Each structure stands twice: as structure tokens, then as C-alpha cells.
Amino acid sequence: GDSVTQMEGPVTLSEEAFLTINCTYTATGYPSLFWYVQYPGEGLQLLLKATKADDKGSNKGFEATYRKETTSFHLEKGSVQVSDSAVYFCALSDSGGSEKLVFGKGTKLTVNP
Amino acid sequence: DGGITQSPKYLFRKEGQNVTLSCEQNLNHDAMYWYRQDPGQGLRLIYYSQIVNDFQKGDIAEGYSVSREKKESFPLTVTSAQKNPTAFYLCASSIGSGAFTGELFFGEGSRLTVL
Numbered sequence: 001g002d003s004v005t006q007m008e009g010p011v012t013l014s015e016e017a018f019l020t021i022n023c024t025y026t027a028t029g030y031p032s033l034f035w036y037v038q039y040p041g042e043g044l045q046l047l048l049k050a051t052k053a054d055d056k057g058s059n060k061g062f063e064a065t066y067r068k069e070t071t072s073f074h075l076e077k078g079s080v081q082v083s084d085s086a087v088y089f090c091a092l093s094d095s096g097g098s099e100k101l102v103f104g105k106g107t108k109l110t111v112n113p
Numbered sequence: 114d115g116g117i118t119q120s121p122k123y124l125f126r127k128e129g130q131n132v133t134l135s136c137e138q139n140l141n142h143d144a145m146y147w148y149r150q151d152p153g154q155g156l157r158l159i160y161y162s163q164i165v166n167d168f169q170k171g172d173i174a175e176g177y178s179v180s181r182e183k184k185e186s187f188p189l190t191v192t193s194a195q196k197n198p199t200a201f202y203l204c205a206s207s208i209g210s211g212a213f214t215g216e217l218f219f220g221e222g223s224r225l226t227v228l
Binding site: 006042103 | 153
């Protein structure tokens with residue numbers, strides 16, 4: 001079945017550092033790809049998405065590009081802030097046509113001042 | 114405010130007892146979902162419902178049951194058959210009705226601890 005693999009965490013960075021969280025996927029069709037973020041004590045919320053190859057999703061300074069040739073959707077931010085500390089989840093839409101998402105295991109990011 | 118409301122936030126259960134987690138939404142969404150979150154495991158789908166009076170098993174449905182009698186409500190029962198029920202449970206909804214965008218709206222979760 002479809003699956004998502006994220007880099008293992010936790011990741012600890014200093015403020016203003018560059019962030020990359022790797023995500024690769026396995027899917028039989030052409031899924032849409034997503035990054036969700038979970039701040040401490042909260043549910044998940046959509047951060048950005050891309051629906052087809054070479055699309056770039058962006059939001060709040062975060063970016064990710066849908067790379068079909070490498071089946072990847074890596075999350076990047078040029079300069080992280082303490083407020084970016086959270087758990088980040090990569091996800092894909094099920095290629096079987098059902099309206100559900102498959103999530104990766106999550107990567108915890110801590111940004112120190 | 115529109116959103117997903119889960120209750121209770123914290124719940125303790127003795128072994129052998131069933132427990133029901135509530136999930137209510139006022140977003141007028143057709144689809145609703147239950148996920149389980151464990152450390153290092155990410156989110157795993159328990160059940161989902163795309164329309165009232167219909168639901169499908171997810172990847173880890175054993176030991177759980179759901180109902181969808183109303184559009185707004187999707188309660189999850191954790192039965193005594195669930196071998197390891199201690200976890201964080203997240204409910205979510207999406208527009209559904211064939212207009213799936215991939216955006217799920219999540220509640221704040223319910224943490225269940227079995228004593």
C-alpha cells in the first residue's frame with residue numbers, strides 16, 4: 001500500500017538556522033502531498049500542499065516541492081524561529097480514490113533561541 | 114467558532130472497560146476520521162466515514178467501534194478487546210462529498226490511559 005517515510009527526529013536547531021526535513025513516499029498512482037504541523041498540546045493543521053509533479057507548496061516561510069522522479073517532498077525553511085518548534089508530518093492522499101490521508105511518523109523540531 | 118470538539122481531553126480507564134470518545138463538528142463536513150497517535154508511530158487511521166450511516170475500517174480498526182448517526186457526530190468506542198488502548202486519539206473532518214482537497218481539520222485530541 002501507499003506509505004510515507006520521514007527523517008527520524010528529533011531535530012534541534014538554533015534560531016535563524018536552515019531547516020530541511022526529508023520526506024519520501026511510495027504510491028501506486030499520483031497522490032497529492034501534504035505537510036501538517038502539530039504545535040504542543042494541539043491537533044494537527046495543514047501547513048502546505050502540492051497536487052502534482054513539480055508543484056511547490058509554500059506557507060509561513062516553509063516550502064516543499066513535489067519531485068516525482070525522486071518520489072520526495074522535502075520541507076525547507078530558510079530561517080527558523082522558536083515559534084516553529086513543533087512536530088511536522090508528511091502525508092499523501094490515498095491513490096485508491098478514497099478520501100483519506102496516509103501520514104509519516106512525524107519529526108519533532110525544537111528551535112533554541 | 115467553527116471547528117472540531119473532542120471530549121474528554123483526558124480519560125482514565127480500568128482494564129476490561131469500554132470507553133467512548135466524543136467528536137463533534139460544526140463545519141458541515143461530510144467526512145470524519147479517527148486517528149491514533151503513539152510516540153514514534155505517527156498517525157494511524159482507525160475508522161473513517163464519508164457520509165452519514167456509513168463508515169469504513171482503517172488500518173487498525175480491531176478493538177474499536179464507531180457510529181455515524183448524525184452528520185455532526187462520530188463517536189469512537191474503545192472496547193476491552195483493544196489490547197493496548199493507551200494512546201492519544203485525534204478526530205478530524207474534511208469537506209468530503211467528492212470534493213476532497215486533502216485538508217483535514219483536527220480536534221485537540223483525547224488522551225486515554227488504561228490503569
